[in-house]
Every structure is written in structure tokens, then in C-alpha cells.
Amino acid sequence: MMRSLASALSASNDATRAASDLVAGFGDTDARAIVFFCHHRLDGAALSQALKSRYPAAEVIGCTTAGEFTESKNGRGGVSAIALGSDKVRGVAGALARLKGGVAPGMQQATRALGERLKVDLRAADPKRYVGLALFDGLHMNEEAANEALGNAAPLLSFVGGSAGDDGEFQATHVFHNGQACDDGAALLLLDVAVPFVISKTCSFRPTGTSWTVTRADEAQRVVYSLDGKPVLDAYAAAVATTPARLDANVFMKHPVGLMIDDQPWIRSPMRALPDGGLKFYCRISEGMQVHLMESTDLVEDLRGALADAEKRLGRPFAGGVAFNCILRRLEMDAGDLHTPMLRLFGGRPVAGFHTYGESWLGHMNQTLTALWLA
Amino acid sequence: VEGLNQVREALTRLLNDDGKFSIVNSRLILRTGVNLRSISPDQDRNASVVNKVLQALAEMGYELGRTG
Numbered sequence: 523m524m525r526s527l528a529s530a531l532s533a534s535n536d537a538t539r540a541a542s543d544l545v546a547g548f549g550d551t552d553a554r555a556i557v558f559f560c561h562h563r564l565d566g567a568a569l570s571q572a573l574k575s576r577y578p579a580a581e582v583i584g585c586t587t588a589g590e591f592t593e594s595k596n597g598r599g600g601v602s603a604i605a606l607g608s609d610k611v612r613g614v615a616g617a618l619a620r621l622k623g624g625v626a627p628g629m630q631q632a633t634r635a636l637g638e639r640l641k642v643d644l645r646a647a648d649p650k651r652y653v654g655l656a657l658f659d660g661l662h663m664n665e666e667a668a669n670e671a672l673g674n675a676a677p678l679l680s681f682v683g684g685s686a687g688d689d690g691e692f693q694a695t696h697v698f699h700n701g702q703a704c705d706d707g708a709a710l711l712l713l714d715v716a717v718p719f720v721i722s723k724t725c726s727f728r729p730t731g732t733s734w735t736v737t738r739a740d741e742a743q744r745v746v747y748s749l750d751g752k753p754v755l756d757a758y759a760a761a762v763a764t765t766p767a768r769l770d771a772n773v774f775m776k777h778p779v780g781l782m783i784d785d786q787p788w789i790r791s792p793m794r795a796l797p798d799g800g801l802k803f804y805c806r807i808s809e810g811m812q813v814h815l816m817e818s819t820d821l822v823e824d825l826r827g828a829l830a831d832a833e834k835r836l837g838r839p840f841a842g843g844v845a846f847n848c849i850l851r852r853l854e855m856d857a858g859d860l861h862t863p864m865l866r867l868f869g870g871r872p873v874a875g876f877h878t879y880g881e882s883w884l885g886h887m888n889q890t891l892t893a894l895w896l897a
Numbered sequence: 898v899e900g901l902n903q904v905r906e907a908l909t910r911l912l913n914d915d916g917k918f919s920i921v922n923s924r925l926i927l928r929t930g931v932n933l934r935s936i937s938p939d940q941d942r943n944a945s946v947v948n949k950v951l952q953a954l955a956e957m958g959y960e961l962g963r964t965g
Contacts, residue, residue: 670924677921
């Protein structure tokens with residue numbers, strides 16, 4: 523009997539060998555959609571072309587990473603992937619959005635193509651039947667505008683995903699679709715799903731009780747200058763019981779800020795203190811926003827809770843999924859030896875994911891795991 | 898449209914579905930910082946805030962009017 527969902531992993535950074543490993547891992551899966559996540563030294567365009575040639579009925583998207591994982595293994599340097607068969611997806615459309623000429627027009631062109639290929643009006647499409655995956659270039663700071671463009675084209679549909687990485691080098695990231703590559707764009711997949719599905723979003727933080735209103739920010743550069751009218755570095759450092767001179771990556775990782783939506787934090791992680799007194803984030807924060815100082819909780823237990831909640835909403839155990847895990851969570855997992863406990867939570871069911879430079883669902887966020895879970 | 902409470906009422910009528918309202922409201926919060934389910938008194942009649950919200954909703958295809 524053909525499998526309808528299969529994950530695969532290759533430790534090779536040679537595209538031909540990696541494709542062969544993935545095909546072996548997929549076995550007899552009747553693939554309609556393939557999503558892969560590969561090391562930036564691997565030729566992702568060649569890999570996606572090889573997979574498209576082997577599975578001509580499938581749409582193939584992928585991106586480079588800051589590490590790859592399946593339900594059974596976490597690694598850096600190879601590729602993870604998942605194949606969705608026709609029992610899971612009735613229809614699928616893929617597109618590559620090139621954003622050098624402008625984010626809005628590039629995303630508009632790509633989303634229009636998705637709708638045309640699936641013969642569906644994205645504004646009227648049933649959000650319980652259609653779902654999107656979105657892989658963004660991770661270095662051009664276009665994720666907010668790209669997510670807004672997705673919201674303008676299809677306000678009620680979910681596109682879940684993450685930002686491509688290059689294993690912490692911060693030089694170039696790529697997204698792929700059916701043999702094409704782009705270093706300044708997005709790879710999109712729209713699925714007409716044949717089974718129940720849910721989106722989940724989890725982070726390991728809770729609000730401390732301290733909150734501020736952002737009173738000055740450079741939104742385009744993702745820099746905040748003042749909170750409640752006070753210099754941001756003074757206000758933030760005082761809240762975490764240190765001085766501006768002692769703010770470093772360790773403090774930032776433990777104490778990001780978050781927007782609270784329906785009692786859930788949407789995390790914005792500080793990147794570094796700037797010489798001009800600003801605090802640069804990995805995510806845009808607008809003037810007027812109320813942000814809450816966060817403190818760490820238990821990453822594994824929070825994921826366990828998120829998966830239980832996803833299964834409650836699904837009404838049954840999930841059969842598999844695609845997960846997007848922040849590189850800052852990966853660093854915490856590296857330090858705490860948490861990869862194995864995390865993978866165990868997937869219970870051996872097919873999962874493919876990668877460690878990202880940012881996560882997406884309705885908007886852009888940090889220090890989060892976003893995922894699509896299929897029944 | 899005079900204030901955000903009117904915007905919330907109009908959007909609620911238009912979408913007529915709590916789940917859909919939640920999705921659009923989440924997008925709105927991430928774009929503008931304004932939560933239509935928790936409108937502060939200083940936001941409600943602030944013309945620049947109301948304009949920002951109306952513009953974001955219009956970009957999403959929900960034309961709810963203009964501020965006076």
C-alpha cells in the first residue's frame with residue numbers, strides 16, 4: 523500500500539546523493555507535494571530539480587537552513603524533507619516570488635499564480651480546506667511586508683513557514699521551487715488538503731508583568747529607540763536588572779519582548795544594542811505597539827502542550843507535519859541537549875523541519891516553533 | 898467612521914464569524930499594534946490610529962469607510 527506521508531533525511535551535501543537518499547526514504551509515496559530543507563552548501567536548485575524529475579506530479583519547494591531535522595534525527599549539513607501524497611492533498615500549486623523589484627508586486631504575482639493554478643479565488647477559499655506554506659529568504663528583512671502581502675491577497679488563509687538560513691554565516695540564504703533558486707524572495711505552496719489540519723505556534727516564554735508602549739522606532743530597520751518615552755537601552759536594561767553596557771546575546775535570548783494576542787505571546791527578539799542608543803530586533807516593532815518583557819519557561823514542556831492542543835483541535839492524533847523552529851531555540855536546545863527530547867514528542871510520525879532565521883504565520887516572529895499538522 | 902469601536906462593530910458585521918474575526922484581528926495587531934478586542938480609550942478616537950487601522954483593513958480588502 524502506498525504511503526501518503528513520508529519524511530526523509532540525508533546527511534550528504536551532494537545534491538545527487540541527497541536526492542537519491544530522499545527518494546529511498548520516500549519509498550513508494552505517491553508524492554503531490556515535497557518540501558525540503560537543506561544546508562546552504564548543498565545545491566538546492568539541483569536537488570529540487572532532481573526531485574521534480576523523479577516525482578513529476580509533485581510541486582517541490584525548499585530552502586537553506588540553520589540546521590535540519592526529521593522526527594528521528596537533528597543535523598546540520600544535509601537535508602530533511604517530507605512528501606505529501608494524494609491521500610493528504612487533493613491539489614497543490616507552487617510559486618517562486620522574486621522580490622528584488624518590490625515585495626508587494628512580487629508577492630501579488632506569486633499569489634495570483636497560486637490561485638490560477640488551483641482555480642480558486644484566494645479571498646473566497648475555505649480556510650479549513652486550503653493552507654499555504656511560505657519559505658522566505660532570511661536576510662533581506664522582507665518577511666513583514668511579504669506576510670502583509672499574503673494577508674492582502676488571502677486574509678483568511680493561513681500561510682505558515684519560516685525564513686531560510688545559512689548556518690549562522692549571515693551571508694546568503696536561498697529558497698527553491700521546481701529547480702529554480704532565489705536569494706531574495708519566497709517559495710510558496712498552496713495545498714488543497716484532503717484531511718483535517720491545524721496550524722500551531724509555540725514559544726517557551728511568559729510575560730513578566732513589565733510592559734511598555736513603543737514610543738519611537740525605525741520600523742524598516744527593526745530598531746526601537748524609546749519605550750514609554752525613555753531611552754530603550756535604559757528601560758530594557760533596568761527591567762532585566764542589568765546595565766546597558768552589559769546587554770548581550772545571553773540576556774536577549776532569555777528576555778525577548780512579545781506582543782500579546784489572545785493571551786499568547788508573539789515574540790520579538792533583540793539582536794544587539796546599537797551605538798546610536800537603539801535596540802535592533804530580528805523582527806519589526808511599530809510605534810504605538812504595547813510590548814511585554816518575557817521570561818523563559820520549559821521549551822520541551824511547552825512543545826508537548828502545543829502538540830496536545832493541536833491534537834485536541836484536530837480531534838485525533840496528527841499523522842505528520844512540517845515544523846519551523848527558530849535558530850535561537852536551536853541554540854537553547856544545543857546548550858541543554860534538548861534535541862532528542864523534542865524529537866521524541868513527534869512519536870515517530872513523519873515530520874520534517876528546519877532551524878530558521880524567523881518564523882511566519884499571519885506575520886513574522888522570533889524564538890517560536892510554527893508548524894502545520896495533518897491528520 | 899468616528900472611532901475604533903465603530904470599526905470593530907463594522908468588521909464584526911462584515912465577517913459574521915468569530916474565527917474569521919480572530920484571524921483578521923491578529924493580522925491587524927501584528928501590522929498596527931491595535932487590538933480591536935481591547936481598544937484603549939486613548940486609541941478609540943485618535944484620528945491617526947483610526948486611519949492606520951482603516952488603511953490596513955482596506956489593504957486586506959475590507960473597506961469600512963473613512964474618518965471624519
